Amino acid sequence: MFFRWLNSLFRIILNYIFLTENLLKSKGFIAFCRIFESMSKVALIERQKNTKLMKQFIHTLGKISSVVLPVLFLMFTTTVSAQGDATAGEGIFKAKCASCHNMTKDVTGPALMGILDGTRAPSKGWLKLWIKDNAALRASGDAYANKIFDAWGGKSMTGFAYFSEKELDDVVEYIGTYAPVVGPVVSELLPCIPVIKQKEESNLYTVLVIIAISLLIIVAFTGINRSLKNAAALKNGEALEEPLTFWEAIGKFAATQKIKFGLIVLFIVGGLLSSGWDTLSGIGIFGGNGYGDIEVVNYKPAQPIEFRHDIHAKQNEIDCKYCHSGTIEGKHALIPSANVCMNCHSVVKDKENCEVSSEEIQKIYDAVNFDAAKGAYFEVRDGNKVVDDSGNIVYYDEQTGKGNPIEWVKVHNLQDFVYFNHQQHVVVGNVDCKECHGDVENVTTAEQHAPLTMGWCIECHRTKEINETMKFSGKPNGYYEKMHDEFKEAYKHQEKFDFTVEKIGGLECAKCHY
16 A cells, blocks of 8 residues: 555656656747846846835934934833822822821912912922922022912921932822812811710729628618518517617628528629739739720820820821831831921911810920911020010021920830830831721820730730731832741641741740840
């Protein structure tokens, strides 16, 4: 079969060669070749002409491109760079800008909604320059920058020279695209006088009331029993029982009603022990949230100035880290100096429809020697305001000399032998402020929310999972990332592996005590 197929293929090849040989010898084929040759010469001439024209076209196009392409590239890159991320910008705005600016109303600075509508800020580029270094922009002679500066009483805005181009694009994009949330109209202002929550009564009072009622029942029961016996004795002509005192009645009840008296005593002792244990367990504990079923009243000392967290953090949306900057930079959260308060309160002198607020804000002015009516600072020497030769008080644009420090009362007190670092928890550990300090947006003056006991910290370390990205930058945390991979390999036999603080030595004594 195979040889037959091979023989057929050989015959086909021979026939093809024979036909090709006859074709090459034929006159028609020779004539066709001559015509094709002449056409090829013509095509060659045309191709040479086209090649010359193409070279000239490419040369001209190159000259045009050298001018047009850089312009197009610049336009494209400018457009791309100006397009920021509004969501990221919102976070930056709330952390850095919201303490002085509101989108819909004037506060320390002007309302920003609509600032890029063409009637106010000249452009996005101008706004970026203003945010980065408005002092330099004013010094350059920019007319609009100096107009804004004068309109707002010559108060300089804090510059953000450390902002990257992306951060500038993001925050400008948020400002430019901001639109108020559509919803039911509600009052934005919190009440001038905060609503004070009623404290729940302690269980000890309940136990004491039950004990008193039990004793009264015993005495009443003994008296009724004696009266019935005396009535029967009187009828039968027997001797009557003498009236008993309170304690005699209880003693007789105990002697005659041993089981009932024993149950009552057991109930009373159990209640006292339970309340006593709760009371003893709460000694030295100043925050009750997260302390199990034991009721502990949150420590909330009176402060020299009634600083309302709900008004600042909730109503005015001031980020916690604006005042407590140490949370992202060091061990302690820090209490802001009065100068930080004056960033806003040099302009905001009272709360709308709240006369009490001006009294509290005046305490800040007294601390920094600020005259609200003049909008300027004065200096005090030997208990008197400094005056000039004419006897007029000398005023300054900035605080001069020493003021009167505000003596805030510390709320959160850790023992000296306990080490705690805010930066480590907030920046690296991604711990939110509310996890330890509670719903600060809905409290007035500061209070201790969490117990801050050793057991409370250990429980958190046992359940809190490690984040492999940094909180503010979003960049990978290489240290934890490498450690996570190593632990995942070591614990691969477990069905579920939780990469918690405990896994990286969070329960070791030396982590917090050294």
